[in-house]
Amino acid sequence: MSLDRAAREKLVRALAASMIEHAEELTSLDQAIGDGDHGLNMKRGFEAVLATLPGLAGKSLPEMLKSIGMTLVMKVGGASGPLVGTFFMELGKALPEQPARAELVAAADKAIDAVKMRGRSEAGQKTLLDVLVPVQAVFAGGGDARAIAAEAAQAADRTTPMLATRGRASFLGERSIGHMDPGSRSASLLISAAVAALEFEAIS
């Protein structure tokens, strides 16, 4: 996969737009089972990322991802900053400048492992890992962009009946059941935005 400067900028703008456009939805999900700041936090983080354009897109893909991650860590606030930021930072660290698909799969594996360590969590606890892990399985299994985006949306939906055992929603115990996990929803939106911006050919 080779992304020129225009494609890198398009990717960044697509990720940011997905968080800015869905900020209210994410906040309302978070008001149900969290502390109601997820949409605002992610919006603030990605607005800060946008503010680093156009210079950001002038960096190589790995450096750009690391920079996005660092901005999110510093600006998002709340646990999602370090979690989502760690994903981007570790993805950047693990990628060569022009990754082949297999290298992208391997780097995503490492990034997901880093998120697990950062959150001391695994899939099944009603967190963003419940999107990242199944989407990665589809990606590693050769799924195309459409399959990846579909799995991301379905995986977020599947968090609705889950019992939260990690994160703020775990304080609610069984009352966390019946609400979609906001972190899973934002992860799903970011993944869909990324595969749409990268276009089908780029990752197949």
Next chain:
Amino acid sequence: MNNSSSGNVGIVIVSHSSKIAEGAADMVRQMVGNAVPLAWTGGDTDGGLGTNVAGILEAIEAAWSPAGVAILVDLGGAETNSEMAVEMLAEDRRARVVVCNAPVVEGSVIAATESSGGSSLAAVKRSAEEFYA
């Protein structure tokens, strides 16, 4: 944010609320005195409720002691952001900063009390964690 220098373990208080962080620090100062380097941080970068890595890094710097720094946190994001901040420290400092699993107000006072007697970082962490365990 306030601090004083000494060879004792430094204490950093991280809360989602700057008022809680500042209030806990006031309690430490009144109950334990000035023998312990102390700093606090609270709120997100826009001044709302939350925690932020930059503020935590500044607080660690302000409370730095060669004996190390013990961080007391309130809820989820405070802990995650504190762990992130510790990882971003220079390598020689990273091993000398710990996040305590203790209630933020009580833990801060107990940790500072232990520190004021010249205890090690491990002892400070243990006393904060054991008191309410």
